[in-house]
Amino acid sequence: MNTSGSDLKKIHKLLNPESVAVVGASNSKGKVGNIIFEGLSRCKARLYPVNPHEDVIAGYKTYPQIADLPDTIDVAVVTVRAEQAVEIAEQCGRNNIDNIIVVAGGFAETGERGKALEARLKAIPDRYGSRILGPNSLGVFVPENNFDTIFVEHGDRSLAEGGGIAFISQSGSVGVEALGLASNTGFPLRAFVGLGNKIDLNELDFLKFFGADDKTDCLALYIENVEQGRKFLEEAKKVSSRKAVIALKAGRTPTGATAVSSHTGKLAGSDRVVSGAFRQYGIQRAFDDEELCDAAKALSYLPPAQGNRVAVITGAGGFGVMCADYIETDSPRARLQMAELSDSTISRIQEKAPPFASCHNPVDLTAGMTNEMFINTLEALLEDAGVDIIVCITFFAPHSITDKLIDQMATAINDSKKPVMVFTEYGPFTDTYLKEFYKKGMIGFPSLTRTVKAVRFLVERGRILSALEEEA
Amino acid sequence: MSSTSIENKVKKWHSSLSIPGKPNEWESKGLLNSIGVSTPRGVFIETGNSLAPDGDVSVLGRPGHRVVKVCSGNILHKTDQGGVLLDISENHLPAAVAKLQKTFPSAGVLVEEMVQYRGSEIIIGALYDPTFGPAVMVGAGGILTELYKDVSFRLAPCTRKEAHYMLEELTIFPTLQGYRGLSADIDSLAGTIERAAELAVHLVHRGCQLDINPIVWSQERWVALDVKVVLT
Numbered sequence: 001m002n003t004s005g006s007d008l009k010k011i012h013k014l015l016n017p018e019s020v021a022v023v024g025a026s027n028s029k030g031k032v033g034n035i036i037f038e039g040l041s042r043c044k045a046r047l048y049p050v051n052p053h054e055d056v057i058a059g060y061k062t063y064p065q066i067a068d069l070p071d072t073i074d075v076a077v078v079t080v081r082a083e084q085a086v087e088i089a090e091q092c093g094r095n096n097i098d099n100i101i102v103v104a105g106g107f108a109e110t111g112e113r114g115k116a117l118e119a120r121l122k123a124i125p126d127r128y129g130s131r132i133l134g135p136n137s138l139g140v141f142v143p144e145n146n147f148d149t150i151f152v153e154h155g156d157r158s159l160a161e162g163g164g165i166a167f168i169s170q171s172g173s174v175g176v177e178a179l180g181l182a183s184n185t186g187f188p189l190r191a192f193v194g195l196g197n198k199i200d201l202n203e204l205d206f207l208k209f210f211g212a213d214d215k216t217d218c219l220a221l222y223i224e225n226v227e228q229g230r231k232f233l234e235e236a237k238k239v240s241s242r243k244a245v246i247a248l249k250a251g252r253t254p255t256g257a258t259a260v261s262s263h264t265g266k267l268a269g270s271d272r273v274v275s276g277a278f279r280q281y282g283i284q285r286a287f288d289d290e291e292l293c294d295a296a297k298a299l300s301y302l303p304p305a306q307g308n309r310v311a312v313i314t315g316a317g318g319f320g321v322m323c324a325d326y327i328e329t330d331s332p333r334a335r336l337q338m339a340e341l342s343d344s345t346i347s348r349i350q351e352k353a354p355p356f357a358s359c360h361n362p363v364d365l366t367a368g369m370t371n372e373m374f375i376n377t378l379e380a381l382l383e384d385a386g387v388d389i390i391v392c393i394t395f396f397a398p399h400s401i402t403d404k405l406i407d408q409m410a411t412a413i414n415d416s417k418k419p420v421m422v423f424t425e426y427g428p429f430t431d432t433y434l435k436e437f438y439k440k441g442m443i444g445f446p447s448l449t450r451t452v453k454a455v456r457f458l459v460e461r462g463r464i465l466s467a468l469e470e471e472a
Numbered sequence: 473m474s475s476t477s478i479e480n481k482v483k484k485w486h487s488s489l490s491i492p493g494k495p496n497e498w499e500s501k502g503l504l505n506s507i508g509v510s511t512p513r514g515v516f517i518e519t520g521n522s523l524a525p526d527g528d529v530s531v532l533g534r535p536g537h538r539v540v541k542v543c544s545g546n547i548l549h550k551t552d553q554g555g556v557l558l559d560i561s562e563n564h565l566p567a568a569v570a571k572l573q574k575t576f577p578s579a580g581v582l583v584e585e586m587v588q589y590r591g592s593e594i595i596i597g598a599l600y601d602p603t604f605g606p607a608v609m610v611g612a613g614g615i616l617t618e619l620y621k622d623v624s625f626r627l628a629p630c631t632r633k634e635a636h637y638m639l640e641e642l643t644i645f646p647t648l649q650g651y652r653g654l655s656a657d658i659d660s661l662a663g664t665i666e667r668a669a670e671l672a673v674h675l676v677h678r679g680c681q682l683d684i685n686p687i688v689w690s691q692e693r694w695v696a697l698d699v700k701v702v703l704t
Contacts, residue, residue, distance in 0.1 A: 229604040233627070261548055261702050262681035264597025264609050267623050272609075273601045276625030280634055332641060471633075 010131050011201070011209045014099040015142050015191055017045045017074035021066065021097070023088050024079035025049030025057050032103065033079040035151040036139075043146040046071060066091040075099045077139065077149050082106035085135065086120045093128030100124070101149060102134035107197055109136070118199060125200045137196030138172030143189055144215070150192070152176055155183025163188020164217030164300045166210035168203055170195045170224050178222075178289040184431050185446075186438030187293065188300050190216045195223075202227045204235060211239035218244045220296035222289070224251040233281040240282030241468045244299035244461055248286040249274050275332075282464045284333075284457060294450055295457040301443050302419040304462035307388035309339035310455060311381045312362035314393035315369045315401070319425070319448060320362035323391060326452040334459040336452070338362070339387040348380040371405045375412060382416045388462075389455055390420045393448075406433075410440035419458050423451040475629075475670060481506045482674040493703050494545030498582050500699040504684070507667050510695045514584035516543065523569045523583070537561055537586040540568040544579035548700065551615075555579075559586060587695050591654045592647040593686030596665055596696075598628065598672035600680055608669035610635070610661075612644045613686035628669035635662035635669075648689075656689035664694055680704055 020040060024033035033051070037058060040047055048071065049057040052064040063069055066076070066088065076092045078085045082104045092100045107118040124130055133139065139149030143162035150156070154176035165188055169175030172194040179192060190213070193206055203223055210216040219239065226232050226249070236245050252271045278285045284299075286292040310327050314320035327336045338361050341349075349359040354368035363381075365373050374394075381390050392409070395401070413420045422444035424433055430446045437444040445451045485503045489495050495503070501511040513532050517523060532538065542555030550556055555576060560568045565583065572581050595613030600606055608630050611623025624638040639645055639658060647654045648661065668684065675682065683700040 226603055229601075230627075233604070262597060262599070262683045262700060263595060263617050263685055264599050264683050265681045266618055267597070267609065267611070267621060268599055268601070268607070268625065272623065273599075273604060273607045273625045273627075276607065276609075276638070277601075277604050277627045279637075280626045280630070467633075 007131065007205070008209055008212065010098045011205060013074040014101075014131065014133065014201075015140055015147065015193075016145055017099070017147065019046040019048065019071050019073050019075075020147075021048040021050050021063075021069055021073045021076045022079065023050040023066065023076060024084075025051055025054075025062065027054060027057050032151050036077060036079055036103075036149055039148045039151070040077075043148065045074070045147065048073065066095050066097070069095070073097045075101065077101045077103065079103050082114065082117055082135065086117050089121055089124055089130075089132065093124045093130045096128070097130055100130055100132045101137055101139045102132060102196075103137060103139060103149075103151075104134075105136040105196075107135045107199075109197070118197070122199045132200040133193070134196040135199065136172075138176060138194030140194070141189075141192040143191075150176060150194070153180060154192070155180040155187075158183035159187060159189045161188075162190065164190050164215065165296045166190045166206065166213070166216045166219045167192045167296070168195065168206045168210075168219065169193070169222040170198065170203070171222060172196065174222050174289055178293050181290075182293040182297065185434035185444070187297055198227060204228055204232050207232065207235050207239060207245070211235065211243070216243060218296050218300040219246070220286075220292055221245070221247040222292065223247060223249055229277075233277055233283070236283050237281040237468075240464060241472070244284060244296075244304075245282065246284045246286050246292060246295050246299065246457070247278060248289065248292045249278075282468060284460055284464070290450065291453060294445060294454050298419075298421070298443050298454040298457055299461055301441070302421070302458060303417050304465055305389040305419055305455070305458040306462055308334060308336050308459045309386060309388045310336050310391060311339045311341065311384070311387040311389075312391045312393065313365065313374065313377050313381065314362055315365050315367060315374075315395055316393065317358075317364050317366070319393045319423070320364050323393060323423070323448055323452065324362050326448060327391075327455075331456055334456040334463065336456065336459060339384070341381075342384050342386055345380045345384040345387075349377045352376045368400065370400045371402060371408055374401070374405060375408045378409065378412050378420070382412065382418055382420075388418065389458060390418065391451055391455065392420060392422045394422055394424050394444075406436055406440060406442075410437075410442055414441050419455075421445070421451050421455055421458075423448050475673070478507060478667075478670050479674045482671070489545070491545040495701045495703065496543045496545045496580065497541065497550075497699060498543050498580070499545075500701040501696065503671075503701070504696055504699055507671060509664055509667065509684075509687075510693050511699070512539070512584040512587050512695060512697060514582055517569060517573075517581045517583065519578055519580050522573075523566050532583070532585045535562045538565055538568075539582075539584045539586050540565070540572060541582045541584070542572050542576045542579050543582040544576065547576065547579060548702070587688065587690045587697060589688040589690040589695075591656050591689045592644050593688055594644075594661065595623070595683065595685040596668045596687055597684065598668055598675070598682040600672075601627075606669075606672040608665060608672050610638050610665050611642060617685060626669070628672040630666060630669035632659070632662050632666045635665035638662075638665065657692075657694070661687075661689075661694055675701070675703075 025037040026033035358364040426446040498516040540557040593614035597609040606628040
């Protein structure tokens with residue numbers, strides 16, 4: 001099915017339901033139907049447990065079957081096994097339920113029997129107009145309204161503050177594991193959607209939905225196969241003129257059934273074509289889950305870089321040197337260069353720097369640096385027209401540096417349109433600091449390579465935007 | 473060149489092939505010429521014919537060294553099978569043609585001018601990707617192309633601007649731009665990529681592939697020295 005205006009409304013209901021039925025809800029601790037139902041009790045939607053063997057679940061009146069429900073249902077979460085799930089989904093269709101989330105696996109991926117079940121499921125959207133998410137879907141999580149159908153740990157408490165990133169994942173576990181890890185240091189999540197086997201709703205539907213959603217500022221996708229390849233790309237290009245689209249495309253498929261007898265065919269595999277196509281249509285390609293989350297966080301939080309000239313502030317010479325090396329290492333994503341600082345910037349830094357400091361890029365304020373020196377340097381770099389992006393290598397170990405620096409940095413950075421990234425070496429207190437940065441509107445990473453990779457994403461984003469503007 | 477005119481040319485070309493569905497190099501080069509891509513001057517000697525004593529080769533320009541190649545839609549890897557003879561002087565030409573005719577009795581023979589060049593060998597290719605459809609490629613060409621893998625892809629059609637981006641992604645890009653005194657017309661190469669992409673849209677159905685390898689900068693123009701079109 002193709003997404004039309006009325007389908008976007010249905011997807012809106014899928015993520016913001018007023019009434020939810022949980023089929024297979026249960027009182028037995030540890031059962032999927034129990035975990036999901038308990039999770040949902042935190043949201044404001046009217047809840048209807050469906051289970052023929054129970055009368056009351058967690059204090060809610062329980063209905064034997066879908067047809068008995070006394071209300072219009074926006075979303076039915078089907079937590080029962082594959083065979084039963086098809087039956088239930090058909091009942092949902094007959095009862096005009098707009099959205100059905102099928103959690104169970106055991107469909108086409110398991111063989112002939114599963115394929116037959118999947119075919120029955122596939123017929124439902126066309127026949128009844130219901131939309132299906134899944135099967136084999138972990139469901140959705142929307143921090144804004146606490147609507148959360150995920151039954152495994154996914155950092156939901158840390159992610160509760162919400163944010164602008166729509167995270168759309170074909171694999172549920174890749175999605176939630178990545179989110180769980182990212183949530184330790186803060187991650188601005190608009191919504192998580194687990195696509196599963198995509199028999200109906202797929203990445204294109206959610207690209208359209210979140211592309212049009214004002215509260216989304218960045219889309220992060222994990223996909224293994226792309227449905228409707230060209231349409232997906234064309235939609236992504238439209239979206240990317242307004243918000244960043246990052247995709248991790250895993251799984252390399254053979255070029256085709258026919259023998260490959262050309263150099264072009266042998267060189268293509270499927271992967272180089274994907275990279276080229278993504279680049280052509282404004283999609284930023286990530287190559288692992290860490291990169292996907294880091295890039296999404298940076299692109300959601302920070303302005304794109306207007307150019308590729310990077311300035312570095314450090315208190316530790318070695319990290320400054322390494323950082324300069326990373327910056328000048330070639331990368332197909334974006335070539336970076338160390339910015340050449342203007343004379344006035346250098347003398348401004350010198351005025352307050354310790355005697356042995358190096359006031360050229362990378363600016364090394366040495367272990368003698370103080371909050372004041374650091375902020376003075378940061379402000380000078382923010383105002384230097386020859387600098388497009390700044391990396392702060394910050395340690396909170398030297399006695400001359402105090403925690404107040406975080407607030408002072410945040411003030412300087414949040415007033416500027418220039419992106420600033422913070423690296424702080426991983427140690428026992430790092431996550432606390434990174435989370436503190438995040439709360440104050442700054443992005444930090446516990447590794448220099450991750451920091452510079454994220455810098456490249458911001459430069460790539462800047463380039464995509466200017467190419468799209470030129471085209472328009 | 474409009475898309476419909478390329479479409480018509482491709483259709484006409486399809487129906488003109490001597491072995492249906494299996495174009496030979498001479499025919500593939502003819503297709504490129506029709507969309508404005510240069511190839512070396514050449515003479516095609518059909519199966520069983522022999523090289524005319526003077527007439528034929530005069531179209532190859534002033535006397536000089538020649539390339540002699542077996543030319544048949546049935547032979548895809550002609551170098552591997554000893555079907556390409558390089559640097560043949562005018563005197564040795566009849567013997568070279570006869571030699572290939574003896575080795576490949578049912579194939580034609582192509583005699584071409586030996587194009588002089590010193591810059592990079594480039595490959596331009598096209599194929600049909602099962603997910604995204606027709607795509608175009610450019611990269612470091614020649615016999616080591618699969619070793620270096622210095623290539624860049626885009627989907628077809630592909631704008632000239634995008635073709636410039638593809639070239640800029642290549643490690644060998646500086647060799648088009650003055651590196652060690654090497655330079656070439658970059659915009660003209662981008663234009664060739666754009667046209668190859670247009671061709672890909674009409675030519676490349678599922679499983680089909682196009683290799684222009686190498687295409688070189690010689691005497692102020694890009695010349696496609698070898699072209700292979702695989703249809704299915």
